[in-house]
Amino acid sequence: MSITGDLEKRIWNDIALYGWHVIKVQEDEYGPSLVHSIGFTHSFKHPEVLVIGLDIEAAHLLINRLGDAIRDGLELQSGQFYSNLIESVDCYFTSVEAANYDEYAGYAKQFYGENNFSLLQCIYPTLSNVYPWQTEWPEQLKQQPILGPTPSASQGEVRQIARMSEPRLGENG
Numbered sequence: 001m002s003i004t005g006d007l008e009k010r011i012w013n014d015i016a017l018y019g020w021h022v023i024k025v026q027e028d029e030y031g032p033s034l035v036h037s038i039g040f041t042h043s044f045k046h047p048e049v050l051v052i053g054l055d056i057e058a059a060h061l062l063i064n065r066l067g068d069a070i071r072d073g074l075e076l077q078s079g080q081f082y083s084n085l086i087e088s089v090d091c092y093f094t095s096v097e098a099a100n101y102d103e104y105a106g107y108a109k110q111f112y113g114e115n116n117f118s119l120l121q122c123i124y125p126t127l128s129n130v131y132p133w134q135t136e137w138p139e140q141l142k143q144q145p146i147l148g149p150t151p152s153a154s155q156g157e158v159r160q161i162a163r164m165s166e167p168r169l170g171e172n173g
Helices: 005-017 040-044 056-071 098-104 106-112
Strands: 021-025 034-038 048-052 080-086 089-095 119-123 161-163
Touching: 005 021, 021 056, 034 040, 034 056, 034 106, 040 048, 040 056, 048 056, 056 080, 098 106, 098 119
Parallel strands: 048 119, 080 161
Antiparallel strands: 021 034, 034 048, 080 089, 089 119
16 A cells, blocks of 8 residues: 555545545455545644544544544544434544554555554444444454554543534434
């Protein structure tokens, strides 16, 4: 995987127009789909965002929605739940360790020159708000590896949730 001249031009054009570019990688025999931003750090001094295993078009919309909110001042924090992102579920954000950048954000690593950026993973639950670290997580849904810390067991079901004011993805079209 490398950033070619044409891709690099597209990335820079998108960053100039929108503030970020979205990289989409289809699921294949090597792993689940992944979608991540390039440009949040450059444009907004904000960590890039990675979504693994979600339908790539839904993940693309999610990254764009987050980009709009970040441009408007939202600062996503590791270890926090956020609502109003996807359907009626709360997404959890965790810091991704740099050791995972090659496999999950190689294009961003090339763009920034090694590990000169931060990366947050957006972890989404089932529609019943069951998360991959919970025992109730369906066995057949293994497509979302967790690349950072998860809430401690001591937090139990008590969570502080940051709310976004706009409609969720999937509502009104």
